[in-house]
Amino acid sequence: MLHEFERILIGPREMGLVDADAAGSGIDSFRLMQNAGEAVAALALARYPDSGRFVVLCGPGNNGGDGYVAAAAFARAGASLCIYGIGSEDLKGDAARARARVEAEVAPLSAYACRPGDVIIDAIFGAGLSRDVPQDVARIIADATKLRLPIVAADIPSGLDGETGEIRGAAFSATDTVTFMARKPGHLLLPGRELCGALHVFDIGIPKRLVMARAGKLWENGPGLFSDALAGPTAESHKYARGHVAVFSGGPTSSGAARLSATAALKAGAGAVTLVSPSEALAVNAAHLNAVMLREADSRAIRAMLGDHRVSAFVVGPGYGVSAALRELALSLLTKPTVLDADALTAFASEPKSLFEAIHAEGATVVMTPHEGEFGRLFPDLASASGSKVERARKAAARSGAVIVYKGSDTVIAAPDGRAAINTNAPADLATAGSGDVLAGITAAMLAHAAPAFEAACAAVWIHGRSGQVAGGGLTAETLVDVIPQAFPEMV
């Protein structure tokens, strides 16, 4: 499996350990800070060559140190400059050294009054933000936001939690963010992603192996995570056309969701797709299907499919209707790779443990695709817990034994072994009726390609997002399905 360094995400705490490792291996930590601060200044000078003045706001830690280095660089460049700092007399270590090299006056942060024409260099808080921002910082954030001042953030916009992507009281909305070595989860999780502006990753000289050694198993989702698993051993021309997906339909008035899943599975390259329909919905399903096969859902048919080695994955839940019968059906399918979506998740709200125990006992390959509400029904304690969406998804995966696709504009995919990915390619248009049914179908097609559950889910979420981009504004679930074949990654 390919995990390019560029896709690695590393938490602020782990990045602190990388810094310590770098210092321990003899790397000059002040040099790293100089590289960081100079990168911020260079970006700001290039982006805003006509700036009225650069206003460098420096905090009490090493993020502030980056700011003092940037300030010295602005001074050397002859730019108009003002510096404001918190506790600038009490700085320690590298930050104190950076401060000492600044010849210009440093005013207290509380004295800063925003004015039009300012370009703010935000070096107040970075990885070390540990609580809500103080009031004078919140006041500056509000004023700068009102005046729409350009803001270049060092490492991460102040007030944004680099681990969770959440706002601690208030946060700058940056035009540009310059971060170092690797992105942090908070740069991609919402609302953080929307506050970073253009994100630039700058190599400040820490050996990549030190970063890799501390990085947990978290990546931005992309083909590097799943292309090997999808390519498989078969001939090039049959790369995607294999496996047989069976999708369970709801009754006559709610059969459309399962049809969307079924046609999506077909478009995503399943070799064959069967819609398994209650007898009373056979007619309506038959009227709407061509390439998808149709079969009546009786116990004999289900037994036959479970025993048929050519049937490789199931989808159950879309439009099915919440019932005890659905619980029974879902549990009976777990001997084959199964996507549990929509009603199949809600059906277990009153007894999630029975599902999780069955998955663990069977060693089943299951992908669950909850949106926020369904996640809350299955994992009420996790949904209300503090911490990041990544942590919640990881805990849900470990507890349930399933790969969790925790949906949203920042969908997180998590595996029981702790691997996780944050998806970033989904346009807002994807939040439309039937979109989830399409995702469930693509996921089953990936499972039918014999991809392991985590890779299958990552691939499906990414292809779904890219389909949304291809379909463009005003997309519907139908137009989304049509463009799935155009949305596959170019694989080598």
Ligand SMILES: NC(=O)C1=CN([C@@H]2O[C@H](COP(=O)(O)OP(=O)(O)OC[C@H]3O[C@@H](n4cnc5c(N)ncnc54)[C@H](OP(=O)(O)O)[C@@H]3O)[C@@H](O)[C@H]2O)[C@H](O)CC1
């Ligand atoms: N390898 C790298 O990426 C490098 C990054 N660098 C930069 O260093 C910062 C991280 O520096 P650190 O000192 O760990 O953290 P901060 O500067 O972000 O902030 C810590 C100080 O801020 C105080 N703090 C935290 N939250 C608040 C708050 N809400 N209100 C007031 N004060 C707060 C904190 O005080 P404590 O009481 O919590 O201890 C600290 O005083 C990283 O982001 C990069 O910009 C290096 O320059 C080079 C290597």
Ligand SMILES: [K+]
């Ligand atoms: K910052």
